[in-house]
Amino acid sequence: xxxxxxxxxxxxxxxxxxxxxxxxxxxxxxxxxxxxxxxxxxxxxxxxxxxxxxxxxxxxxxxxxxxxxxxxxxxxxxxxxxxxxxxxxxxxxxxxxxxxxxxxxxxxxxxxxxxxxxxxxxxxxxxxxxxxxxxxxxxxxx
Amino acid sequence: xxxxxxxxxxxxxxxxxxxxxxxxxxxxxxxxxxxxxxxxxxxxxxxxxxxxxxxxxxxxxxxxxxxxxxxxxxxxxxxxxxxxxxxxxxxxxxxxxxxxxxxxxxxxxxxxxxxxxxxxxxxxxxxxxxxxxxxxxxxxxx
Amino acid sequence: xxxxxxxxxxxxxxxxxxxxxxxxxxxxxxxxxxxxxxxxxxxxxxxxxxxxxxxxxxxxxxxxxxxxxxxxxxxxxxxxxxxxxxxxxxxxxxxxxxxxxxxxxxxxxxxxxxxxxxxxxxxxxxxxxxxxxxxxxxxxxx
Amino acid sequence: xxxxxxxxxxxxxxxxxxxxxxxxxxxxxxxxxxxxxxxxxxxxxxxxxxxxxxxxxxxxxxxxxxxxxxxxxxxxxxxxxxxxxxxxxxxxxxxxxxxxxxxxxxxxxxxxxxxxxxxxxxxxxxxxxxxxxxxxxxxxxx
Numbered sequence: 001x002x003x004x005x006x007x008x009x010x011x012x013x014x015x016x017x018x019x020x021x022x023x024x025x026x027x028x029x030x031x032x033x034x035x036x037x038x039x040x041x042x043x044x045x046x047x048x049x050x051x052x053x054x055x056x057x058x059x060x061x062x063x064x065x066x067x068x069x070x071x072x073x074x075x076x077x078x079x080x081x082x083x084x085x086x087x088x089x090x091x092x093x094x095x096x097x098x099x100x101x102x103x104x105x106x107x108x109x110x111x112x113x114x115x116x117x118x119x120x121x122x123x124x125x126x127x128x129x130x131x132x133x134x135x136x137x138x139x140x141x142x
Numbered sequence: 143x144x145x146x147x148x149x150x151x152x153x154x155x156x157x158x159x160x161x162x163x164x165x166x167x168x169x170x171x172x173x174x175x176x177x178x179x180x181x182x183x184x185x186x187x188x189x190x191x192x193x194x195x196x197x198x199x200x201x202x203x204x205x206x207x208x209x210x211x212x213x214x215x216x217x218x219x220x221x222x223x224x225x226x227x228x229x230x231x232x233x234x235x236x237x238x239x240x241x242x243x244x245x246x247x248x249x250x251x252x253x254x255x256x257x258x259x260x261x262x263x264x265x266x267x268x269x270x271x272x273x274x275x276x277x278x279x280x281x282x283x284x
Numbered sequence: 285x286x287x288x289x290x291x292x293x294x295x296x297x298x299x300x301x302x303x304x305x306x307x308x309x310x311x312x313x314x315x316x317x318x319x320x321x322x323x324x325x326x327x328x329x330x331x332x333x334x335x336x337x338x339x340x341x342x343x344x345x346x347x348x349x350x351x352x353x354x355x356x357x358x359x360x361x362x363x364x365x366x367x368x369x370x371x372x373x374x375x376x377x378x379x380x381x382x383x384x385x386x387x388x389x390x391x392x393x394x395x396x397x398x399x400x401x402x403x404x405x406x407x408x409x410x411x412x413x414x415x416x417x418x419x420x421x422x423x424x425x426x
Numbered sequence: 427x428x429x430x431x432x433x434x435x436x437x438x439x440x441x442x443x444x445x446x447x448x449x450x451x452x453x454x455x456x457x458x459x460x461x462x463x464x465x466x467x468x469x470x471x472x473x474x475x476x477x478x479x480x481x482x483x484x485x486x487x488x489x490x491x492x493x494x495x496x497x498x499x500x501x502x503x504x505x506x507x508x509x510x511x512x513x514x515x516x517x518x519x520x521x522x523x524x525x526x527x528x529x530x531x532x533x534x535x536x537x538x539x540x541x542x543x544x545x546x547x548x549x550x551x552x553x554x555x556x557x558x559x560x561x562x563x564x565x566x567x568x
Contacts, residue, residue, distance in 0.1 A: 014191045015191070017190075017191040018189070018190050018191050018196065019186055019187045019188065019189045019190075019196075020187065020188050020189060020190065020196040020198060020199060022187070023165070023187045023188065044161055045161045045162065045164070045165045046161065046162050046165065047160070047161045047162060048159075048160050048161075048162065048206075049156045049157070049159040049160050049221075050221070050223075054160065054161075054162040054202060054205075054206075055201075055202075055205050055224045055227075056162060056198055056199070056201050056202025056203070056205050056206070057162060057198070057202070059197075059198050059201045059202070059205075060196060060197075060198025060199070060201070060202070061198070063196075063197050063198050063201075064190075064196075064198070079191075079192070081192075081231070081234075082197045082231050083230070083231060083367075083395060083419060084228065084229060084230040084231060084368065084397075084419055085197075085228070085229060086226065086227070086228035086229075086370055086512040086559060087226060087227060087228075088225070088226040088531075088539045088559055088561065089223070089224050089225060089226060090531065090532040090539055091532070092223075105514075105516065105554070105557060106516040106517070106554070110394065111367060111421070113368075113514045113516055113557070115557075128531070128532070131531060131539070131541075131559065133512060133514055133557065133559045135367060135368055135419065135514065137395070225509075225537060225561060226510065226539075226561055228370040228417060228512055230389075230397045230417060230419065232389065232390040232397055233390070247372075247374065247412070247415060248374040248375070248412070252536065253509060253563070255372045255374055255415070255510075257415075270389070270390070273389060273397070273399075273417065275370060275372055275415065275417045277372065277509060277510055277561065279537070298475045299475070301474075301475040302473070302474050302475050302480065303470055303471045303472065303473045303474075303480075304471065304472050304473060304474065304480040304482060304483060306471070307449070307471045307472065328445055329445045329446065329448070329449045330445065330446050330449065331444070331445045331446060332443075332444050332445075332446065332490075333440045333441070333443040333444050333505075334505070334507075338444065338445075338446040338486060338489075338490075339485075339486075339489050339508045339511075340446060340482055340483070340485050340486025340487070340489050340490070341446060341482070341486070343481075343482050343485045343486070343489075344480060344481075344482025344483070344485070344486070345482070347480075347481050347482050347485075348474075348480075348482070363475075363476070365476075365515070365518075366481045366515050367514070367515060368512065368513060368514040368515060369481075369512070369513060370510065370511070370512035370513075371510060371511060371512075372509070372510040373507070373508050373509060373510060376507075
């Protein structure tokens with residue numbers, strides 16, 4: 001098994017290639033074995049009609065967090081793709097900043113099951129705004 | 143029940159306020175009773191690490207299409223929020239343009255169940271790349 | 285590719301080994317390429333607290349229908365297991381008889397995506413009561 | 427707010443009316459604020475073709491556990507119905523006994539989001555075999 005530094009380096013290299021993360025201003029703030037955290041600041045151009053973060057943006061950072069959490073448990077020369085995910089939106093995604101935490105529930109040889117939680121930070125404190133349950137798949141690089 | 147023109151006008155007004163749709167270049171191309179279609183051109187800044195459309199972008203246009211499909215079946219002074227959705231990613235989202243179709247399966251007084259299909263158009267033709275099953279909720283405007 | 289009769293025979297043999305289907309009285313009524321239908325008569329011992337079919341029973345026949353629909357598209361010496369599924373319950377499952385239809389959306393080498401619809405038949409006609417979106421996985425027999 | 431004893435009494439009365447739970451031999455073993463646990467012993471007539479517990483049975487006890495967990499947070503004269511759920515099946519449901527734990531993530535006025543985990547107990551110890559993410563809805567009794 002690789003050491004944590006090597007894993008983080010590999011995950012960061014892949015994250016850098018996710019152009020969408022740059023577009024929306026998302027940063028990979030933490031990587032560990034079976035875990036990855038992504039942060040995002042509120043921006044008006046990321047909202048839905050009511051002025052809060054669009055569910056698609058919440059899903060984007062949850063999906064990347066869950067995908068990279070699962071990648072940390074895979075052999076070195078692996079790529080990860082999302083098979084499917086489900087998101088429950090618990091509260092309006094209101095806040096100044098958002099945190100998406102991906103945590104592996106089960107790391108399999110081919111498939112991994114990952115849970116993701118998205119929090120909003122505001123003057124009122126931190127609130128859980130969405131939760132994801134996802135299946136990620138390891139693929140051999142071409 | 144409102145006529146279709148009034149419904150489309152109302153849906154378009156709400157879509158215009160979804161700043162994320164402008165950021166990613168998504169257009170509402172069709173609205174009918176229980177249906178809404180959104181189009182998106184490929185752009186490099188919307189991709190994941192493998193160079194295809196990020197699952198979060200696919201989800202964003204599916205979510206908006208499903209939400210607006212359900213809004214067309216609601217009383218005039220309604221707003222819609224996403225309760226939850228599940229997305230299965232069937233193939234890599236490779237193509238020049240993408241179409242998200244939202245279709246209402248069941249319109250309820252409070253909750254609606256909506257199916258969404260996302261297609262990729264390329265030189266090889268049209269391919270179904272993702273499918274969504276979503277629950278949308280009617281809320282009274284504040 | 286096997287002929288349809290051989291596929292049906294293989295699916296029926298597996299269905300016969302699903303003891304739960306016998307317990308609840310479910311019958312495999314139709315098998316085709318990418319499709320499997322299961323019927324169930326209403327019984328009082330299959331209900332939830334309100335007297336209608338328990339969501340777990342609706343899910344049981346949908347899961348088996350979706351699993352066998354995907355098995356029809358797999359090589360001869362394959363077994364199928366459910367990876368995950370999502371079920372939306374559209375209406376109370378009230379009726380004299382129920383039909384679960386499994387239909388393959390995408391048959392992959394390892395994973396298949398399958399849609400399932402459950403209908404209730406009553407004096408009022410046929411009503412869609414639930415819909416499933418499932419991921420099934422091919423495994424090599426031991 | 428009701429006291430815990432009153433809540434448990436109300437939940438038990440509803441569970442007793444779920445005929446399916448009696449058919450499969452499931453018992454409500456614990457009820458608390460936002461929590462409900464159900465146990466089930468392995469029986470051969472609850473299996474799928476491979477001899478392990480059918481995913482529909484795992485879902486049945488998870489659904490009831492999640493529904494009753496949410497009912498504990500609702501006003502006294504409420505009924506609960508399942509809106510939708512998603513289940514990821516992490517491992518074959520092999521064991522002598524099974525435990526389904528329902529835990530409320532968010533209790534809303536109309537909708538609640540509930541997580542459910544299902545464990546298998548065997549000579550090898552306890553293993554997480556499935557996890558559910560569900561939406562439950564409060565309805566006024568007729």
